[in-house]
Every structure is written in structure tokens, then in C-alpha cells.
Amino acid sequence: MAEQLRIALAGLGTVGAGVIRLLEENGDTIAQRAGRPIAISAVSARDRTKDRGVDLSGYAWEDDMTRLAARDDVDVVVELVGGSDGPALALAREALGHGKGFVTANKAMVAHHGLELAELAEQEDAPMRYEAAVAGGIPAIKGIGEGAAANRIARIYGILNGTCNYILSEMESSGRDFGDVLSEAQVLGYAEADPTFDIEGVDAAHKLAILAALGFGTRLDFADVEMIGISRIRAADIAQARALGYVIRLIGLADCEDGGRLFQRVAPYLVPASHPLAGVSGATNAVVAEGNFAGRLLFEGAGAGDGPTASAVVADIIDIARGNTPPPFAVPVSALRHTESADPANRRNRAYLRFVVADRPGVLAEITAAMRDAGVSIESMIQEGHPEDDEGPVLVGMVTHEGREGTVTKAMDLLEGSPSLAEAPLVMRLLG
Numbered sequence: 065m066a067e068q069l070r071i072a073l074a075g076l077g078t079v080g081a082g083v084i085r086l087l088e089e090n091g092d093t094i095a096q097r098a099g100r101p102i103a104i105s106a107v108s109a110r111d112r113t114k115d116r117g118v119d120l121s122g123y124a125w126e127d128d129m130t131r132l133a134a135r136d137d138v139d140v141v142v143e144l145v146g147g148s149d150g151p152a153l154a155l156a157r158e159a160l161g162h163g164k165g166f167v168t169a170n171k172a173m174v175a176h177h178g179l180e181l182a183e184l185a186e187q188e189d190a191p192m193r194y195e196a197a198v199a200g201g202i203p204a205i206k207g208i209g210e211g212a213a214a215n216r217i218a219r220i221y222g223i224l225n226g227t228c229n230y231i232l233s234e235m236e237s238s239g240r241d242f243g244d245v246l247s248e249a250q251v252l253g254y255a256e257a258d259p260t261f262d263i264e265g266v267d268a269a270h271k272l273a274i275l276a277a278l279g280f281g282t283r284l285d286f287a288d289v290e291m292i293g294i295s296r297i298r299a300a301d302i303a304q305a306r307a308l309g310y311v312i313r314l315i316g317l318a319d320c321e322d323g324g325r326l327f328q329r330v331a332p333y334l335v336p337a338s339h340p341l342a343g344v345s346g347a348t349n350a351v352v353a354e355g356n357f358a359g360r361l362l363f364e365g366a367g368a369g370d371g372p373t374a375s376a377v378v379a380d381i382i383d384i385a386r387g388n389t390p391p392p393f394a395v396p397v398s399a400l401r402h403t404e405s406a407d408p409a410n411r412r413n414r415a416y417l418r419f420v421v422a423d424r425p426g427v428l429a430e431i432t433a434a435m436r437d438a439g440v441s442i443e444s445m446i447q448e449g450h451p452e453d454d455e456g457p458v459l460v461g462m463v464t465h466e467g468r469e470g471t472v473t474k475a476m477d478l479l480e481g482s483p484s485l486a487e488a489p490l491v492m493r494l495l496g
């Protein structure tokens with residue numbers, strides 16, 4: 065067997081400790097697949113003394129993680145720290161700058177600095193891989209970048225955030241409150257260090273921007289992703305969606321038809337109960353890529369958590385050991401196409417509109433008049449049950465016929481500031 069591949073691990077939290085456990089438990093299988101043993105030389109994290117349930121005594125310790133990159137006994141640096149900038153980015157630059165292999169699970173950093181790092185990797189002829197950064201344990205990066213490499217891909221969409229999917233599906237099945245379920249997702253190790261990244265759609269947007277660049281061969285453009293999170297969704301929305309035959313899921317969706325304009329959106333969608341994504345629950349993720357020869361490819365599996373994420377990290381290390389090291393975005397950075405953003409106003413779809421309104425005469429007439437004036441056609445309406453003696457606001461849901469998004473935006477503009485509305489309307493598209 066060839067010489068061992070020596071790695072350094074920065075970050076020993078949920079994922080880092082998972083990687084150590086995986087390398088220990090499956091060492092023989094991994095060595096067989098990699099063609100050589102994978103050995104940890106050195107590690108770094110904030111606190112050397114913390115009990116992580118793994119034995120670190122056999123590894124050198126660096127207080128300053130960037131020093132891992134300069135060590136002679138390290139071939140590949142594995143970054144499991146997190147954060148788009150700061151020490152993670154410094155380490156990435158340092159590792160690639162030293163010509164070391166670089167593996168990361170950090171979607172925030174790849175979304176913000178992926179092109180710079182990929183260029184550095186090319187320049188230094190150093191492999192860079194990031195399978196764990198998108199959809200955790202699912203081989204989505206490999207599937208799209210390598211498995212579907214022969215295809216033109218026009219659309220990629222899916223469930224890209226395990227925390228949100230866990231929250232929405234738990235709220236759906238148990239009727240529990242948003243806050244309770246979020247704390248549980250944090251305890252289970254699914255959430256980001258700052259969970260607003262999860263619930264406001266930022267984490268899913270990081271992943272979507274990466275998938276779009278990889279799948280469409282376009283320059284990564286995180287700033288272009290439209291982002292709406294799930295923090296405004298109530299149990300009543302979930303119940304109304306169910307009554308209409310839908311479930312609510314946070315969906316990331318990108319398309320770039322015929323090499324044209326790029327559209328990237330993360331938002332809660334109403335997904336028909338019969339759609340494959342409707343059955344995806346808990347921290348599971350699912351990525352759909354539509355190839356012009358392969359057809360619809362659906363990748364599904366655990367999108368977060370120590371084991372699945374460690375599995376993706378170690379798969380990347382095995383690829384480097386094998387010498388399977390395509391460019392990080394499947395083609396050289398200079399070959400990625402520049403694109404313009406698509407105008408969402410021209411997209412056609414149906415929408416669910418939720419209003420919280422004062423329970424008095426004339427309110428519904430005002431809303432429907434705004435719809436009429438903007439050219440929005442209403443297909444159905446549903447009103448939350450309201451106790452006789454309760455005079456508080458009520459929740460009204462409407463589903464529109466298919467139409468241009470711009471018309472719904474116009475209707476919402478017409479209603480802005482209306483005293484009939486107790487809060488701003490919530491607009492969710494129906495996944496077609």
C-alpha cells in the first residue's frame with residue numbers, strides 16, 4: 065500500500081469530532097478505498113482541554129490553526145471551523161498557498177470566496193473539495209459536478225437546510241411551536257453557530273449559489289440570491305396549507321435556461337402533498353437537478369449532523385488520496401460564464417397569500433379590490449376559524465391562479481400600510 069495521506073483538522077466541534085470518529089471506526093475500509101491509510105497529524109480548535117468524546121493524544125496540537133498549513137507532516141488541511149471570513153478563510157488561503165490539499169464543509173466561505181479559493185487552488189495545483197458544504201452527507205457536489213458532467217442543467221432545486229426542514233416538519237406533525245423545535249435542532253447539532261443563518265434562508269442561499277455555479281457553469285453569485293426565511297410561518301399557515309393539499313418547505317431554486325439569465329431564490333414554498341419533496345422530513349435534504357440527457361436526478365439524504373457530514377468530508381479526503389481532483393467548480397474559474405440576473409416579475413406561478421386582518425366588514429373587499437386592480441386572479445380562499453367572542457385579528461389565506469409574479473407584487477404594494485392589515489402579508493409560491 066502507498067504512503068499514508070497525512071491530514072490536519074481545524075475545528076473539533078460537531079463535524080470535526082465526527083470526522084475523527086469516522087476515521088477511527090472505518091479506518092480499514094477507508095484505507096482500502098483510498099489506496100492508502102489516512103492519518104491525522106495535527107489538530108486545532110479553540111479549547112484544547114474540552115472533552116469531545118474522542119482521544120486527541122496521538123495528534124500534535126496547534127493553538128493557531130493557520131500553522132497547520134505550514135507543517136511538513138500535513139498533506140491535506142481540513143477546515144471544519146465555519147464563518148465566511150476570519151480564521152477559516154485565512155487557513156484556506158494559507159493551505160492552498162502552501163500547495164496543500166484543502167477540504168472544507170464551510171458553505172459560507174465557499175459562497176463568498178469560492179472563486180478566489182478555486183483560482184488559488186488552480187494556480188498552486190492544489191486540490192480543493194467541499195462536498196460537505198452542500199446538503200451534508202448527500203453526494204450532491206459529486207453528483208452534479210461529476211456524475212452529471214455530460215449534461216446541460218437548466219434547473220436545480222431542493223431542500224437545502226436541515227434545520228428549517230426539521231422545524232417545518234416537526235411543526236407539521238406535532239403542532240409544536242417554532243422556538244421549541246429550533247432549540248431541539250440546535251441540540252441535535254444541525255443548526256449553524258448563528259441559527260438565524262438557518263431560519264432566514266442564508267445557509268440555504270449559500271448552498272444554492274454554489275450548486276448554481278457548479279451546475280450551470282456560471283460565476284458564483286451569492287449576492288444575487290433572493291432570500292426569504294421561515295421565521296414568519298405560523299402553525300396556522302401549515303394547517304391552511306394542509307387543508308389545501310400542500311406542505312410548506314424551505315426550497316432553494318435556481319434556473320438558467322439555455323445559458324440565459326440566472327434566477328436564484330430561497331423561500332418557503334407550498335409543495336403539493338404528492339410531490340417527492342413533500343415527503344422529505346426532519347433534517348433530510350433533497351436536491352433535484354434536471355439534466356438534458358440524464359433527466360431528473362434526485363439526491364436525498366441527511367443534510368446535517370455529525371455522521372453524515374463527516375461521511376462527506378472523508379469522501380473528499382479519499383478522493384484526494386486517489387488523485388480524483390477536478391477543478392472545484394468542475395471547470396477552470398476562467399471558463400465560468402458571466403450571467404445577468406433574471407427579473408422575477410416575469411416568472412409565472414401560483415401563490416398562497418396570507419393576510420392577518422381585522423375581523424370587520426369591508427376588509428376582504430379591500431384585499432380583493434387590490435387583487436383586481438393588480439390583475440391577480442384568486443382561485444380559492446380559506447379563513448381561520450374564529451371563536452364567537454374573540455374580536456382579535458383573523459388569518460385569511462388565498463391561493464391565486466397562475467400569473468406573473470409582478471402582479472402579486474403590485475397587489476401587495478397597493479395594500480401596503482392598509483389599516484385593515486394587522487401585519488404585512490406573507491407571500492409563498494406554489495412549487496410547480
Ligand SMILES: NC(=O)C1=CN([C@@H]2O[C@H](COP(=O)(O)OP(=O)(O)OC[C@H]3O[C@@H](n4cnc5c(N)ncnc54)[C@H](O)[C@@H]3O)[C@@H](O)[C@H]2O)C=CC1
Nearest residue numbers: 075076077078079109110144145146169170253368369373
Ligand atoms: N453541523 C452540521 O450538521 C454541518 C456543519 N457544516 C459546516 O461545518 C463547519 C463546522 O460546523 P460544526 O462542526 O457544526 O460547528 P461547531 O460549532 O460544532 O464546531 C466548530 C469548531 O471550530 C472551532 N472554532 C470556531 N471558531 C474558532 C476560532 N475562531 N478559532 C479556533 N477555533 C474555532 C470550535 O472550537 C469548534 O471546535 C461549519 O462551516 C458548518 O457550516 C456543514 C454541514 C453540516
Ligand SMILES: N[C@@H](CC=O)C(=O)O
Nearest residue numbers: 225226227254256368
Ligand atoms: N445548519 C445546516 C447544517 C448543514 O449544512 C443545516 O441545518 O442544514
Ligand code: NA
Nearest residue numbers: 195198200202
Ligand atoms: Na454534500
